[in-house]
Amino acid sequence: MKAGSKLEKILTSGQFAVTGELGPPRGADVEVIKKKAEHLRGMVDSINVTDNQTSVVRMCSMAVCKLLLEMGLEPNLQMTCRDRNRIAIQSDLLGAYALGIKNVLCLSGDHNKFGDHPQAKNVFDIDSIQLIQTVKQMRDDGKLLSGQECEGVPKFFIGAAANPFGDPFDFRPIRLAKKVEAGVDFIQTQCIYNMEKFREYMKRVVDMGLAEKCYILAGITPLKSLGMARYMAKFVPGLDVPDYYLKRLAGVEKKKQAEEGIKIAIEQIQEVREIEGVAGIHLMAIEWEHKVPEIIKAAGLYPRPEVN
Amino acid sequence: MDADRKQPEEPKVLAFCCMYCAYAAADMAGSMRLTYPPNVEIILVPCTGRVEIHHILEALENGADGVCVAGCEEGSCHFSVGNLKAKKRVAYVKTLLEELGIDPDRVEMFHISASQGPLFAKVASEMTENIRRLGILKWNKQRG
Amino acid sequence: MVVAERKPIKEILAMMAEYKKILLVGCKGCVTVCCAGGTKEVGILASALRIAKKKEGKEFEVIERTLERQCDPEYIEQVASIVENDGIEAILSMACSVGPQYLAKRFNVPVYPALNTTFIGGALEHGVWAEFCQACGNCVIHHFGGICPVSRCSKSLFNGPCGGSAGGKCEINPEVDCAWHLIYERMKALGKLDDMAKVFPIKDWSTSRDGGPRKVVREDMKL
Incomplete structure (x- = not known):
């Protein structure tokens, strides 16, 4: 065991993992977090806590992770390079581990231009792959980037993101290989809608032997409505929503679109389970946490395995 | 520039005219006995591409209430793109005037071929009418 | 080259609000190449400022100079006699931000930047510049x-x-x-x-x- 987190135990024991996601509030309200988290209890093995996603100021990921720990839930700390230099990153990692956080997801971060503070100065001292290296060095060598030995070594299970649909497509498996080389343990992919393209991506990834070197969790985001599907298709760069789903959602009356979206998500989960190299799913039910139990149960992923 | 001005309250329009087209058109208008307002003073230029942004601004600064740049029809410039350059510069001056809080209509670009004497007379009259409507620039009022 | 662009006229006018006589200094280096602060742009800005002041009925004189460079002290020296003897109340520089800093170091009059220094770049086509470094x-x-x-x-x-x-x-x-x-x-x-x-x-x-x-x-x- 590298970190001994629940997520690590489930993945290393060969069981299909399920991770969820929780977006912290744009304020200091703890109740919101508790409410969202309760929907996920028993449904997912680990909960990603986003780090000011889309560059919108939200409660800090580490604090929310600690709140989840207090609730007896396992958090996965998302950490971006957008707002911190290497000093802050290492400091935060040490602090996170001291609080009991064992999973960390290494991200470059959405550009601040998208968020609520486009005037901000961004950092990007290091990038996501270099962040993986940093966490690994701290864990495996017990050393900070300066070479300073850690007094108390942070043992993280190291995650990263992958977008199979970003361009250039041919480079995507190579980029994943770089993350593996940097020392990643698990990967959570961008929301998958174009299943055909994802299959092609996974085929290449498996052929390169990458699926044996890290656990790949397929990203699933249920479409709440035709409007959301259209928005994802049009305005989220590097996200591929085929017309097929738009037509399917347009084909049902508005009241039933949510139901249809859930149906699609369940089908997608079944499909990705069949794909070689997929070790689990990462269910990102954006502001729809209360639907997670329904999806997980319908997908036959409930109850979740117990580990010690 | 101001000495021969007959009516001090009359606006002054400066026209930069290309020798290959608009200037010849003005000439033709004259020989055809077409009338156009005496407010328009013509400056002969070898090509409207020679007219710089600061020439237009300095005209407004020093007595003109309106400036027109009259060049060849698009595609007919004797220096191939001089008139197109002039057109872009006039557009730039318009944005500058807007920034200064001055009506951008005080400056216009026209395309007039050598054979279009009547068009020149019409443009000169319309431009003068327009500038008359916009009024004499404040600093030009005490000129003469 | 250093690429720059002119500040909005309104912003420059606000800087010049209290002055009656200024020195406007261009630069024949990078900002001439990127058409932001060469002799031509100095002429245009000077004229625009005079028009604006005339519109307000205010007295305003602009002395125009364009130096070989504003990032070397020996060229800055070339405007010394004007600044020191001609009653210049302020200097407006059309160089990249190095220029106004050199002018401010040399002369005991307020110095203002007329340009925003944007990046180190090159031309993509006539009139279009992009960042490269x-x-x-x-x-x-x-x-x-x-x-x-x-x-x-x-x-x-x-x-x-x-x-x-x-x-x-x-x-x-x-x-x-x-x-x-x-x-x-x-x-x-x-x-x-x-x-x-x-x-x-x-x-x-x-x-x-x-x-x-x-x-x-x-x-x-x-x-």
Whole structure:
């Protein structure tokens, strides 16, 4: 065991993992977090806590992770390079581990231009792959980037993101290989809608032997409505929503679109389970946490395995 | 520039005219006995591409209430793109005037071929009418 | 070259509000090439300012000069007699921000920048300039097919492209090329895709602005 987190135990024991996601509030309200988290209890093995996603100021990921720990839930700390230099990153990692956080997801971060503070100065001292290296060095060598030995070594299970649909497509498996080389343990992919393209991506990834070197969790985001599907298709760069789903959602009356979206998500989960190299799913039910139990149960992923 | 001005309250329009087209058109208008307002003073230029942004601004600064740049029809410039350059510069001056809080209509670009004497007379009259409507620039009022 | 653009006239006018006589100084270096602060632009701005002041009925005199460069003290010296003897109340510089700093160091009158210094770049076409360098102080473009990821990738990634690269464009703006897409295509054309599979190590930014204000010293050149 590298970190001994629940997520690590489930993945290393060969069981299909399920991770969820929780977006912290744009304020200091703890109740919101508790409410969202309760929907996920028993449904997912680990909960990603986003780090000011889309560059919108939200409660800090580490604090929310600690709140989840207090609730007896396992958090996965998302950490971006957008707002911190290497000093802050290492400091935060040490602090996170001291609080009991064992999973960390290494991200470059959405550009601040998208968020609520486009005037901000961004950092990007290091990038996501270099962040993986940093966490690994701290864990495996017990050393900070300066070479300073850690007094108390942070043992993280190291995650990263992958977008199979970003361009250039041919480079995507190579980029994943770089993350593996940097020392990643698990990967959570961008929301998958174009299943055909994802299959092609996974085929290449498996052929390169990458699926044996890290656990790949397929990203699933249920479409709440035709409007959301259209928005994802049009305005989220590097996200591929085929017309097929738009037509399917347009084909049902508005009241039933949510139901249809859930149906699609369940089908997608079944499909990705069949794909070689997929070790689990990462269910990102954006502001729809209360639907997670329904999806997980319908997908036959409930109850979740117990580990010690 | 101001000495021969007959009516001090009359606006002054400066026209930069290309020798290959608009200037010849003005000439033709004259020989055809077409009338156009005496407010328009013509400056002969070898090509409207020679007219710089600061020439237009300095005209407004020093007595003109309106400036027109009259060049060849698009595609007919004797220096191939001089008139197109002039057109872009006039557009730039318009944005500058807007920034200064001055009506951008005080400056216009026209395309007039050598054979279009009547068009020149019409443009000169319309431009003068327009500038008359916009009024004499404040600093030009005490000129003469 | 250093690329700059003129500040909005309103902002410049606000700076000039209290003055009756100023010296407007252009520069024949980079800002002439990028059409922001050469002789021609000095003439245009001077005229625009005079028009604005006339409109307000205010007295205003602009003395126009364009220096060989504003980033060398000997050229700054060329306007000394004007500044010191002609009742100049303020200096407005049309150089990159180095110019007004040199003028301010030399003369005991208020100095104002008429330009915003935007970036180190080059012309893409007539009238269009783009950023190519961020002066990180340790050039690494040879690792990236001659394309700088520091200045041309929105996130300055060294192991890109990020997930937001779509159709060769950057996630921040469909008009911005994804530098990493360009790097990929270039490396492919060079037959060097294998190099792209290597993890590029963490950069030492101490040679950049992060190491504090920088200085280059050439002992052999010193007088």
